[in-house]
Amino acid sequence: MTKRTWWARKHWHPSERDLLLYVNGEGGSKLAPSVRDHLEGCWSCSMKRDRITGAISAFMRAREAGLDGEGLSEGAGRRFESKLRRRAEKAEREHIASKRENPSRSRHGVPLQAALAVSLFAVTAALVWLRFSSVPSVSAREILSRAERAESMRIGAVNAPVVHQLLHVTRRVNGLYPESAYLETWRDTLNNRWKQETKEAVAVAGGFNSKGLGSRRRSREGDPRWVAELEEVLKSNNMHQNPMSASAFAGWRSRLKTPVESITETLLENGDKALTIATTAAETLPKNAITKAEFVVRRQDWHPVEQRLSVSEPVGFRSYEIRETSFEVVALGSLGASIFEQPVLPAPLALQSSSLDRPLAAESQTDALELEIALFHRLHQAGACLGEEVRVVRGASAKPEVRGIVESLERKQELTRLFAEFPGVPVVIQAVSGEEKAVLAANSGTSEAPAADAASIGTEGDSEPSPMKNHLVAHFARLDLPAEARRPRMVEFSNQVISLSQSAHLHGWALRRLAERFNDVHLEKLSPQAVARFRSMANDHLRALSSVVGRCDEMLRPVLASLANAENAENRPAEFPATEAGNWQSRSMRVFESVMKADRLIHSLFAGTEATANLQESSSALLVSLPLVLEDTRAAESKLSVLVSVPGQPVISAQSNQQPTP
Amino acid sequence: MRSGPKQALAIFLGSQELHPERRGTELEGKVSELFLSFKLPVYRYLLGLLGNRDDAEEMTQEVFLSLYSTLQSGTRIDNARAWVFRVAHNLAVNHQKRPRIVEALDEAEWWRLCQERSDPAGDSEQRLLREEKRTRVIKAMECLSPQERHCLDLRAEGLCFREIADVLSIRISTVETFLDRGIRKIAKEIND
Numbered sequence: 001m002t003k004r005t006w007w008a009r010k011h012w013h014p015s016e017r018d019l020l021l022y023v024n025g026e027g028g029s030k031l032a033p034s035v036r037d038h039l040e041g042c043w044s045c046s047m048k049r050d051r052i053t054g055a056i057s058a059f060m061r062a063r064e065a066g067l068d069g070e071g072l073s074e075g076a077g078r079r080f081e082s083k084l085r086r087r088a089e090k091a092e093r094e095h096i097a098s099k100r101e102n103p104s105r106s107r108h109g110v111p112l113q114a115a116l117a118v119s120l121f122a123v124t125a126a127l128v129w130l131r132f133s134s135v136p137s138v139s140a141r142e143i144l145s146r147a148e149r150a151e152s153m154r155i156g157a158v159n160a161p162v163v164h165q166l167l168h169v170t171r172r173v174n175g176l177y178p179e180s181a182y183l184e185t186w187r188d189t190l191n192n193r194w195k196q197e198t199k200e201a202v203a204v205a206g207g208f209n210s211k212g213l214g215s216r217r218r219s220r221e222g223d224p225r226w227v228a229e230l231e232e233v234l235k236s237n238n239m240h241q242n243p244m245s246a247s248a249f250a251g252w253r254s255r256l257k258t259p260v261e262s263i264t265e266t267l268l269e270n271g272d273k274a275l276t277i278a279t280t281a282a283e284t285l286p287k288n289a290i291t292k293a294e295f296v297v298r299r300q301d302w303h304p305v306e307q308r309l310s311v312s313e314p315v316g317f318r319s320y321e322i323r324e325t326s327f328e329v330v331a332l333g334s335l336g337a338s339i340f341e342q343p344v345l346p347a348p349l350a351l352q353s354s355s356l357d358r359p360l361a362a363e364s365q366t367d368a369l370e371l372e373i374a375l376f377h378r379l380h381q382a383g384a385c386l387g388e389e390v391r392v393v394r395g396a397s398a399k400p401e402v403r404g405i406v407e408s409l410e411r412k413q414e415l416t417r418l419f420a421e422f423p424g425v426p427v428v429i430q431a432v433s434g435e436e437k438a439v440l441a442a443n444s445g446t447s448e449a450p451a452a453d454a455a456s457i458g459t460e461g462d463s464e465p466s467p468m469k470n471h472l473v474a475h476f477a478r479l480d481l482p483a484e485a486r487r488p489r490m491v492e493f494s495n496q497v498i499s500l501s502q503s504a505h506l507h508g509w510a511l512r513r514l515a516e517r518f519n520d521v522h523l524e525k526l527s528p529q530a531v532a533r534f535r536s537m538a539n540d541h542l543r544a545l546s547s548v549v550g551r552c553d554e555m556l557r558p559v560l561a562s563l564a565n566a567e568n569a570e571n572r573p574a575e576f577p578a579t580e581a582g583n584w585q586s587r588s589m590r591v592f593e594s595v596m597k598a599d600r601l602i603h604s605l606f607a608g609t610e611a612t613a614n615l616q617e618s619s620s621a622l623l624v625s626l627p628l629v630l631e632d633t634r635a636a637e638s639k640l641s642v643l644v645s646v647p648g649q650p651v652i653s654a655q656s657n658q659q660p661t662p
Numbered sequence: 663m664r665s666g667p668k669q670a671l672a673i674f675l676g677s678q679e680l681h682p683e684r685r686g687t688e689l690e691g692k693v694s695e696l697f698l699s700f701k702l703p704v705y706r707y708l709l710g711l712l713g714n715r716d717d718a719e720e721m722t723q724e725v726f727l728s729l730y731s732t733l734q735s736g737t738r739i740d741n742a743r744a745w746v747f748r749v750a751h752n753l754a755v756n757h758q759k760r761p762r763i764v765e766a767l768d769e770a771e772w773w774r775l776c777q778e779r780s781d782p783a784g785d786s787e788q789r790l791l792r793e794e795k796r797t798r799v800i801k802a803m804e805c806l807s808p809q810e811r812h813c814l815d816l817r818a819e820g821l822c823f824r825e826i827a828d829v830l831s832i833r834i835s836t837v838e839t840f841l842d843r844g845i846r847k848i849a850k851e852i853n854d
Contacts, residue, residue, distance in 0.1 A: 020842050026823050055849035062799040063710075063818055072705050072719050080697055080723045087727055088690050091734055262720070278716070294716075 014038060019049050023056070075265070089126050092119050140253070140261050140277045143297055147246035150302040155189055160332040163187040167244060170321040171226050181227055182325070187242060188332060194242075198227045230320055233311055236288040244307050244322055249277075249295045258282040266296065268306075270597055271621060273299040285312045300604075303327070326596060369522055370530045372400040375422065376514070377533040380540070382418055385513070386506040390415060390429060401426040468605050468615060475559050493555070494606050500552045501602040504545055504629075508595035511541040511636075515588035535640060538588070542637050545595065546630060552602070553626040560619040587636035594629040601625060689733055696742055697726045703819040704750050710815050711754040721757070725750045744825040747816060751829050795852055802851035810844035813837055 014022065014035045021027045022035040039046050096119050155161045167183040186195045234240040239248040253259060260280045268274050280292045289312050296306035307322045375392040376385070379402075384390045388411075390404030402419055406412050412431045419427045472494070476486040514537060523531060601622040605615070701722055708718040725746050732739065739745045806814070809830070816826045823841075827834045 016846075017838055017842055020838065020845065024817070024823065024841075051849050051853065052845055055845045055852065058795060058799045058852050059803070059814060059845075059848050060818060062796050062803065063815075065796065072701060072722065073715075076701070076719055076723065077697075080701075080726065081694065083723060083727055084690060084693060084697075084730060087730060091731075264716070276716075 012038070013042065013045055016048065016052075019045065019052055023049060023052050085126050085129070089123060092122060140263060140279070141250075143263065143275055143277060143302070144246045144250045144253075144295075146302040147297050147304055148250070151246060151304075154329050158329045158331050160188075160190050161329045162332050163189060164326075164328050164330055165244065165324060166326040168323045168325050169227075169230065170323075171230065171318070172321070173318045179226060183227070183230075183243065183322075185243065190332070196231075233288050233290070233309070233320070237290050244304050244324055246295075246297070246304055249293065249304070249307065252290060252293065253279050256281045256283070265299075268296070268298065270625075274305065275299055287312060325593070366525045368394075368399055369518075370526060371422070371425070373518070373526065373530045373533050375400055375402060375419070375425065376517075377537060378418055378422075380510075380537045382415060384415060385510040385537075386503075387509075399425075401428065403428045405430050407431070471563055471615070472559070475562075493559075497552060497555055497602060498606055500548050500555075501599045504548045504552070504595050505599045507541045507544045507548065508592045508599075511538065511545070511588050512592040514538055514541070515585045515592075519585060520583065538584075538640055539637065542591070542633050542640070545591065546633050549595070549598065549626055549629045549633070552598075553630070556602075556626070557623060560623055563616060563619045584636060584639040587632065587639045591629065591632045591636050594625060594632050598622060598625045598629055689730065693726055693730045693733070696729065696746070700743060700746050701726070704746055707747065707815055707819055708750055708754055711751075711812075712757065717757065721750065721753050724753060741825065741828070744821065744828045747819070747821060747825070748829040748831075751812070798851045799848060802848045805847055805851075806844050807840075810840045810847070813840040814844045817841060 014031075018027070018031060018035055022032055025032075027035060039049060096116060155163060163186070165185045165187075167185070168180060169183050170178050170180045172178050181198050184197045188194065231240060234243055237252050239252060242248045256279070258281070260282055262278045264276050264278070266274050266276050274296050277295045277297070278292070279295075281289070285291055290309050291312045292310040294306075294308040295304060296308075297303065298305050305324050308319060309322070310317065310319045372392055372394075379385050379390060379392065384404075384406075388404065388406060390402065390406060392400050393403055394400060402415075402425065406415065406429055409431045412429045415429055416427055419425060472490050473486075476490050476493075479486070479489075481489060514534070518534060523534065526534070601618050605618050605622065704725055705718055705722045708721050709715060712718050712721070728749050729739070729742070729746060732745075803811070809832075812830060813826055816829055817823075821829065823834050823837045826837045830837070
């Protein structure tokens with residue numbers, strides 16, 4: 001070894017790239033040993049190596065945090081196997097066909113008859129396998145036409161129908177926060193009128209901001225600006241009157257020249273099965289045009305529940321996720337004929353939204369808020385918050401007003417008298433006219449009277465008795481009751497369950513209105529008395545919900561336990577820890593959602609025509625969902641007590657003597 | 663020359679030749695086996711590229727169906743792992759070239775995914791530190807060029823330099839350069 005070589009070897013340091021190769025096990029037999037030997041004695045290079053491994057570890061951790069656990073869906077393997085089998089079949093068929101064209105050609109000396117027999121056997125086996133194991137193929141057109149049929153049946157069941165939908169919309173734009181809002185629509189199908197209101201969502205998903213992670217946006221009220229943009233998009237695509245309906249989606253789809261489409265079976269958050277039609281426009285489209293839309297239809301009743309729209313953008317992406325929170329078809333008479341002329345009157349969600357942020361001095365803002373709480377409280381005491389179309393709204397001067405429609409002149413007078421002690425507060429309450437009342441009465445059998453629905457379960461003249469009725473008959477037959485008393489007991493039982501569910505539904509909505517109207521910031525500004533009022537209202541609704549839902553659970557469990565899938569009913573899904581995450585508002589919204597779910601299940605079981613296959617699923621789901629409502633209610637109560645605890649202030653219970661069922 | 667459907671005279675997977683008489687079922691079984699082995703890394707790689715779970719899942723299946731068709735046509739595949747990643751990469755790139763209908767995994771989505779995973783550590787200070795570090799890494803990841811990111815993602819899925827070069831159709835030295843640059847960017851962000 002020459003002196004120069006020795007010197008060079010002694011003072012040699014691996015380059016960063018050598019270190020990178022070494023760390024990645026790519027150094028080969030020559031580089032790796034020398035780098036390893038060198039690292040043993042060189043602190044400087046060891047540090048560089050640690051820097052590289054540290055960066056790799058950090059990258060892996062961040063990547064894994066995002067992707068780990070993100071596996072393929074459960075059915076992916078099965079779907080792949082099915083596709084693979086089909087492809088194999090196709091290849092085999094083509095192979096046989098080619099042989100038939102040229103029979104002299106037998107590549108591997110396999111007799112033609114044997115090959116045919118094997119192929120036929122394979123085809124038959126595959127068909128049998130496909131029949132029993134794969135999802136039956138269904139076309140997008142068929143799904144849409146079923147959804148349209150189901151929708152028109154629902155609408156057709158009510159006289160002078162108005163479709164009321166509450167949609168939760170989330171907007172995602174490249175690099176920006178996801179933003180959410182509620183979109184509430186009324187569609188008068190008879191007179192071809194529609195109305196739309198928006199309100200920014202109370203709880204917005206956590207976002208990523210430039211200052212760091214973990215910031216959670218505060219709730220804001222008022223029309224989010226981007227809703228106008230969404231309306232523009234919907235208008236451009238002719239979906240504005242009816243943002244989530246099969247007909248609007250079908251209309252958009254039919255305008256595409258070269259749609260690329262796929263249908264997948266998915267599960268909704270609540271476990272219901274759904275079919276998703278994903279349609280992509282392959283052609284270049286102008287600004288604001290929808291380039292891809294996914295339309296999710298619940299299989300149980302072919303009702304559209306979700307829609308995801310991607311909009312063409314020159315750079316980046318923009319998408320809207322529209323999720324249906326509630327859907328109901330109500331008679332125009334029950335809303336009041338003026339709904340489409342006077343937008344502020346019966347809007348349960350949006351009435352507070354548009355004028356809230358109008359300029360008012362800080363002091364008068366607090367005063368107005370306190371006055372609003374007092375008016376809410378008075379409505380609460382009068383029981384008008386449970387299903388009556390009377391609301392506290394902000395008028396033109398941003399001051400609270402009471403507006404609404406009641407069913408009788410007596411009720412109008414009663415409420416007017418109650419609000420007389422608030423001088424200066426405009427009270428505009430209308431009584432439904434005789435004609436409107438007649439419409440109401442005419443529709444009462446279809447949409448308004450749960451008792452009638454429930455009683456229909458026990459009607460002997462039913463041409464097609466529902467499976468639930470059969471189950472109830474069997475259940476009551478097992479009880480120690482005289483034969484003639486069974487039927488009345490059964491009818492009473494059904495009526496009672498539906499009545500309880502209806503009551504929970506009303507309390508759920510009342511709670512939701514409170515949660516949407518008053519946020520943490522508002523409550524901080526209020527006087528202890530106003531806070532106590534607020535708390536008493538919220539507590540009343542939560543307690544009523546606990547009592548009603550608990551009673552419902554007690555009644556239903558013995559009846560449905562034998563019907564429900566025992567394993568599912570016992571194993572309650574651990575959706576989230578009971579009292580940890582979220583604030584009072586988000587908890588209340590959660591309560592609302594669980595109440596709506598339970599209500600829907602109860603109605604589908606007792607007032608619907610639930611198929612036998614779904615009967616078991618619905619019963620299991622109901623037995624799981626009722627305890628969840630109770631759990632959510634407890635969590636909301638605990639959040640409420642922390643949020644607005646007022647030392648030394650007794651809680652006023654406004655509805656302590658009120659019956660849970662209105 | 664005979665026209666019509668392709669049917670290979672021999673099917674090779676690596677050095678293994680499938681038995682001519684049983685190859686229909688054998689090939690199907692082999693592809694299913696490969697699907698089970700590689701579906702997750704391929705899906706994760708595609709999810710990183712596309713940012714959409716449904717598309718990533720659909721494309722993962724497409725990759726393995728292509729593998730079946732390719733083997734069926736008699737093309738010899740020596741390194742199945744590199745092959746499936748290359749096809750996945752090309753499919754994803756083609757998909758992204760279409761009119762902007764694909765949503766990249768944006769910051770908010772990334773953060774949501776991170777948040778969905780519970781932190782095993784209970785210590786809040788440690789957690790804050792880790793989160794700060796993760797913020798920096800995510801910030802650094804945004805500065806990576808697509809090629810650097812592809813190289814890092816593929817390496818993270820366990821591919822060696824040669825395989826990465828094969829997947830991305832670039833030279834090994836270029837892979838080294840991209841990885842070197844990517845790691846430097848991340849190291850700079852977390853150490854500064």
